[in-house]
Structures are given as C-alpha cells and as structure tokens.
Amino acid sequence: MANIxxxxxxxxxxxRVLTDNYLSLSTQSSSVIxxxxxxxESGNLRSWFQANSSELTQMVHERSYAxxxxxxxxVASNRISQISYIGQATNFDIGTxxxxxxxxxxxxxxxxxxxxxxxxxxxxxxxxxxxxMCRYCSRDIYTFPRACVTLTIKDETGSVNAIAMGDEAExxxxxxxxxxxxxxxxxxxxxxxxxxxxKGRVMLFYVKHSSHAVRATKGxxxxxxxxxxxxxxxxxxx
Ligand SMILES: [Zn+2]
Numbered sequence: 001m002a003n004i005x006x007x008x009x010x011x012x013x014x015x016r017v018l019t020d021n022y023l024s025l026s027t028q029s030s031s032v033i034x035x036x037x038x039x040x041e042s043g044n045l046r047s048w049f050q051a052n053s054s055e056l057t058q059m060v061h062e063r064s065y066a067x068x069x070x071x072x073x074x075v076a077s078n079r080i081s082q083i084s085y086i087g088q089a090t091n092f093d094i095g096t097x098x099x100x101x102x103x104x105x106x107x108x109x110x111x112x113x114x115x116x117x118x119x120x121x122x123x124x125x126x127x128x129x130x131x132x133m134c135r136y137c138s139r140d141i142y143t144f145p146r147a148c149v150t151l152t153i154k155d156e157t158g159s160v161n162a163i164a165m166g167d168e169a170e171x172x173x174x175x176x177x178x179x180x181x182x183x184x185x186x187x188x189x190x191x192x193x194x195x196x197x198x199k200g201r202v203m204l205f206y207v208k209h210s211s212h213a214v215r216a217t218k219g220x221x222x223x224x225x226x227x228x229x230x231x232x233x234x235x236x237x238x
Contacts, residue, residue: 007049008035009042019096019208019225023071068226072206074233080204084157086222096208096225099160101153103203105195107161110150112173112190113180114165114218115143121166122213123148136213145181149173150220151198153205162207163220168227172198202230 013032015025027033036042049056064070081097114123117134124134124143134141147169152161164172173180173194183190206225214223228236 007046009037009045009049010035011037011039011042019206021066022068022226069236072226074204074228074236082157083153083155083160086207087158087160096206098204098206099153099155100204100230101155101159101202103151103153103201104199105149105191106152107150108191108195111180111184112147112149112169112175112194113145113177113184114148116146116166117141118144121146122211123217145177147173147175147177147180148218149194149198150218151224153203160207160222161220162205162222162224163210163214163218164224164227165214168224172224172227204228204230204233 011034012025012027013034014028014030016028016031018024018026059065059070075098077100079098080100083099083101086097086099116122117124117137117139118141119139120134120137122134122136124132124136124141132141132143133139146166148163148165149169149172150161150163151172152159166177170176174197175183175190175194180190205227207222208225210218210220210223214220
C-alpha cells in the first residue's frame with residue numbers, strides 16, 4: 001500500500017460525482033482506482049502538487065472540502081437555467097441545475113425541522129427516539145432535530161418548490177436546528193417571522209432532484225444543494 005504521508009497520486013476512473021455534502025465522489029461496481037500509477041499524468045500531477053503544496057495544505061486545514069464557496073461557487077449568468085426549463089422532466093436529466101429567482105415561503109403548515117437519522121440525515125418521523133432503526137440505511141439511531149424549509153422560487157418563466165435541509169436550511173432561516181426544535185416545544189411559532197424575513201429575497205440556487213426518501217416524506221421534487229444571496233454573488237464577481 002502507498003504511504004498516505006507521501007501524498008500518493010490516485011487516478012480514478014468511472015467515479016460518480018454526487019452532491020452529498022456539496023460535492024463528493026463515490027465508487028460504483030465499474031470504478032477503477034489506480035494508486036501511484038507510473039504514467040506521465042501521474043508525474044505531471046505530482047509536480048503540480050509540489051508547486052502548490054502550501055496552498056493545498058492550507059485548504060485542507062480550512063476544511064475547503066466542506067465549504068460551498070470553494071466547491072460550488074456562484075456561476076456566471078449564462079449557466080443559470082430558466083425555472084420553466086427544469087420543470088420539464090426531459091430537460092432535467094442531468095439532475096442538477098443553477099436557478100435564480102425571488103423566494104417566498106408559501107407553505108406555512110409544516111415544521112421548520114424534522115427528526116433526522118444521525119448517519120444518513122434522512123427524515124425519520126418517529127415520536128420516540130429509543131431503540132429504532134433507520135428505515136433507509138438500517139442502522140440503529142437516536143434521531144435528532146435538523147432544520148428544513150420548503151421555498152417557492154419564482155423567475156419570469158415559472159416557479160418551483162425546493163426544500164433546503166440541515167446547514168443550508170439553517171443558513172436560509174437564520175436560526176439553528178436545536179433552537180427551531182426548542183421553539184416548537186415551547187409553543188413559539190417562528191414560521192411567520194421566518195416567512196417575512198425570506199419574502200422577496202432574490203437568490204441563486206444550485207438544486208438537484210430530491211432523493212426518494214425526501215420526495216416521499218416531504219413531497220419536494222427538488223432539494224437545494226447550496227444558495228447565495230444575489231448581493232453575495234455580485235460581491236464575489238466584483
Ligand atoms: Zn439512516
């Protein structure tokens with residue numbers, strides 16, 4: 001085995017690119033991983049690594065691999081899809097898209113949190129959190145509250161509902177998951193307050209098709225992977 005401290009070069013073929021944790025790679029049965037292959041590309045990559053090693057080390061320390069600004073920075077306007085376009089299933093085969101629109105919280109009946117499995121973060125709406133098994137990944141769990149919010153996003157061509165969960169939902173709502181849960185226990189209703197704070201904001205979103213579990217429990221066809229206020233986008237571009 002290659003020694004990890006020697007920064008071995010990996011060449012991976014036929015990986016799946018997923019939007020879990022913003023961006024991640026996953027193997028499938030046909031994937032191939034070559035460790036320290038003796039090929040020209042490997043030498044080129046090693047030279048590039050050595051030339052940039054201090055910046056790369058810093059990126060690891062700063063946890064850039066979990067930072068949406070690094071992994072999925074805002075895109076130029078020519079890469080933004082019209083909402084009517086993603087609404088047509090045949091046009092959205094790729095599974096992800098950037099969209100821009102004005103947001104509102106139309107559906108105010110649901111809670112702003114859900115009980116999540118601590119392993120896969122999918123919703124498990126059990127009343128008791130003792131001795132249960134996640135219905136999706138089949139591991140023993142103690143569920144925990146996690147923020148979620150379904151937004152209506154509207155542009156000049158149409159509108160779409162998309163759900164944000166976890167960190168993205170906390171970022172949009174501006175309140176952490178535990179506080180959202182606690183407010184419900186204390187019978188404090190935050191939905192109208194949150195709806196007013198969100199209403200009319202113009203935002204850029206990277207959305208994906210929702211997983212089966214999210215569609216089944218939350219009824220949202222699209223899930224927000226990351227989002228930016230339009231002011232943030234302009235500040236980054238400037
Ligand atoms: Zn699970």
